[in-house]
Amino acid sequence: MITRRQLLAASAASASLAVAPAVPAAPDVLRFVFSRPLDNPRTQWLIRVYTQLTTELGLGFAFVEVPPKRATALVLLGEVDGELGRTFDYQLLYPTLVRVPEPNNAVRFAAYATRPGLRFDTWQALRAGGVRCEYRLGIVELERMLLRELPATQVSAIPTIVQGVKKLLLGRTDLYFDVEEAVGDYLYFLNPAQRHATSTMRQAGVVLATTGHAYLNASRAALAPPLAAGLARLKRQGDVQRHLLAALAAYKARL
Incomplete structure (x- = not known):
């Protein structure tokens, strides 16, 4: 037989569970490098573009500033997730990298x-x-x-x-x-x-x-198609060009 005390205890436990605030899971963060420094307007442009893309995919974005020659080494080692921009044939030099098929721009x-x-x-x-x-x-x-x-x-x-x-x-x-x-x-x-x-x-x-593309570490290969589809859509919407003009204007204002 369930006693009145047991019923009260069970109700109190249920109530505490019901009011406990849900803690949202932290988004998976993609860490990118690039061959240009952080304050370069083209870097700022691609940061704006890929921040929008990753946000729409429910992911976080982080930029890691390193010297250009170290950038690829970090991607190959899996210490970062990708490079924001390299040429189409860059994959011939590093075949384990995964190219996002939609280009960022002409190069x-x-x-x-x-x-x-x-x-x-x-x-x-x-x-x-x-x-x-x-x-x-x-x-x-x-x-x-x-x-x-x-x-x-x-x-x-x-x-x-x-x-x-x-x-x-x-x-x-x-x-x-x-x-x-x-x-x-x-x-x-x-x-x-x-x-x-x-x-x-x-x-x-x-x-x-040629054309410039983002590249991913092989462990992130599944993200290449959705990133490509999202990038193509941002181009059609005019967002990619808008981000470029904003980055150039911000850089000029700093000067």
Whole structure:
């Protein structure tokens, strides 16, 4: 027989369970790296895009700022979940990475010069002319391309666009190789005096035209299709372009 005391105890326990606040489970957080620093407007653009995408998938987003060459190593080791942007063929270099099939944007690798008449036409012409070529560290595609096509004595690397452009203007290199939009952003945000100082610099040819994609560690492969579908939808809605314009405007305001 259930006593009155037992009934009261059971009712009290039920009541305490009923009023206990539910603690929501913390969202799974995707940690991303990128080949550009946190304050770069293109980094801020992709952070805005992928924060919206992951939020819509019920996931969290975190950006981890590391040097470009370390970024891929962290993804391969599974210490972070993905890279915000690398080229389509980056997967050929690191086949265990999973490419998000929908591209973030179009990407072109270009050569820049100050010497009148100097152009990038063929690698053979650069080899024959002893042209001194430089690329920015962390752009693995350019690194492998230049070292494959040219003698090591004709190739050097630089950590930042600022240093690459400065060496080019000083005549310490003949051609500077980088991502076209990165150089375009750098030149766009210069003040008038700085822009005048770079007036002799011009694009000397396009090395490769491709697309940029997010990449995931293999353990996150299942997220590639929903991220791709979401990214395509954000493009149609105009959100991707809106995020880009907002990131560029915020960067210009900081300057």
